[in-house]
Amino acid sequence: MWGLFFTPEDFVQGNSYRIIYLHVPASFLSQSLYAAMAIASxxxxxxxxxxxxxxxxxxxPIGAIVTFIALFSGSxxxxPTWGTWWQWDARITSTLILFIMYLGLISLHASFSNYxxxxxxxxxxxxxxxVNIPIIKKSVDWWSTLHQSASITLTDKPSIDPSMLYPLIGSIIGFFGLIICLVILSSYVQILKRESTKSWLKDYV
Amino acid sequence: MTTYYLEYLKLKKKLRSWLGPIIVFILIMVAYPLTVEFLEKDLEKGFYSLLWISILLSMMFSTEDIFLEDFNDGTLEQIIISSSSFPFMIAKKIFIYWIMIGLPISALSFLFSLGITKDLNLSLFVIFLAMISSYIFLNLFVFGSALSLNKGSVLGALITMPIALPVLIVLGKSIIALQFGINYLELLLLLLGCLSIIISTVPFIVSYVIKAHLE
Incomplete structure (x- = not known):
């Protein structure tokens, strides 16, 4: 909210840059969620x-939705900024591949009756x-693309003004909180679904 | 050696499985000049991307039923309970598939490349790339085919396709590097590195996946 309404206008991009407060957290989370899945695996x-x-x-499913938000907000x-809603460059294409991966994972799981x-x-x-995650992460550095490279890194000074940076960090944290809540709710449903025949669940409910 | 021969005989018997992908490859390559204007320069432009994609597709078709027959007649179960190494048997199977399908396709890529670009050096380089890439794709699609063992292989192929795409990117880059005289050896080594990792890991992963299916 802070990011959307109270931050100053960008000199070049005007108000359209405010999408950053949705786009960056979503893209960041689309990869983090995959990493979380890999650790869980x-x-x-x-x-x-x-x-x-x-x-x-x-x-x-949450990862798929977040990746879709990242792609949609990006386009x-x-x-307004690139003059095109889609460009087949490395970052965008690899994120699209990530989206397809998520869909593939869901469909693979759905095709088996034995959990x-x-x-x-x-x-x-x-x-x-x-394998795809480091490729997405590094795609802006490895290829000459339309997509800009990372503005915030852990090691260097951020290339973005503090008045825009802090709301961005805030929005990332907020988004993280929201997604963690969703993951917890979704796993709650999953546990109820899978353990529906167990006695402890019947006692619990 | 007997397992190699046995796998060879099994594949040879399934004419559709080994000849089909090669014919698909030839058809795509022959159909290509028909879909663009008959100007040699234009043909050259998109030729290599088409070549890699058709190798990818033919490898996808070739692994369609790689384990299905063994799964249905119980051979896989027998191998798992017997003392012979299961990952090793999978590696042998993949190798035979590559010899029967990957190698002819690589040789054909050389011919098509020579026919369209008239550049011998580039075409010789293409053989290496085609050999390496077909082996990588084959391994990846075998993994996909093992994942969806009795669910129809299209699903397996579709979910492993994203993993194969980085290889396509490197292939494209190495051809550009060679055409512009940039150092292409590092890209070739990168592919070889990928191949060695894939050869040493995929048989083990596939064997775990198949065991999960049979449990």
Missing amino acids: VIYLVWRVKLAAYLIISIA VWGI EKADKLLSWLVIVGF
Whole structure:
């Protein structure tokens, strides 16, 4: 909210830059959620923790939605700034691939009636598909693209003005909170669904 | 050696599985000049992207039913309970598929490349790239095919396609590097590095995936 209404106008881009407060957190989260899924997959395959498997499949739809938001807000932003809503450059294409990956994961899981088998196969696919994440992350540096490189890094001074930076960080944290809430709710539903036959759940409900 | 021969005989018997992808490859390459104007310069422009994509597609078709027959007649279960190494058997199977499908396609890529670009050096380089890339694609699609073992292989191929795309990017970049005289060796080494990682990991991953199916 702060970012959308109270930050100063950008000198070059005017008001359209405000999409940054949706676009950056969404893109950031689309990759972080995949990384979280990969960690959960390793935990599931190595230690056989059932909750990790539930977490993977509860993150997947949320990840797909967040990636879609990142792509959509990016293309809306692209119209006033780049003059085009879509460009086949490295960052955008690799994010689109990530979106397709999420959809593939959901459809793979849905194609099995045996949950345990589906969980195992899904975990393997998530781990192998993790190859894509560093490629998205580094795509702006490896290729000469239309997409700008990262404005905020951990090591360097940010190339963005503090009056816009702090709201951006705020919006990232806010978005993170929202998505974590959604993941918790979604895994809650998943646990109820999977454990519906167990006695502890009947006592609980 | 007997397992190699056995796998060879099994594949040879399934004419559709090994000849089909090669014919698909030839058809795409032959159809290409028909879809653009008959100007050699224009043909050259998009030729290599089409070549990589058709290698990708033919490898996708070739792995369509790589495990299906063994799965249906119980061979996979037998191998798992027998003392022989399951990942090793998968690696052998992939190798035979590559010999029967990947190598002819690489040789054909050389011919098509020579025919369209008339550049011998570039076409010789294309053989190497085609050999490496077909082996990488084959491994990836075998993984996909194992994931959706009895669910129809289209799903498996579709979900592994995104993983194969970075390889396509490197292939495109190496051809550009060679055409502009930039150092292309590092890209070739990158591909070889990918290949070695894939060869050493995919059989193990696939064996775990198949075991999960059979449990």
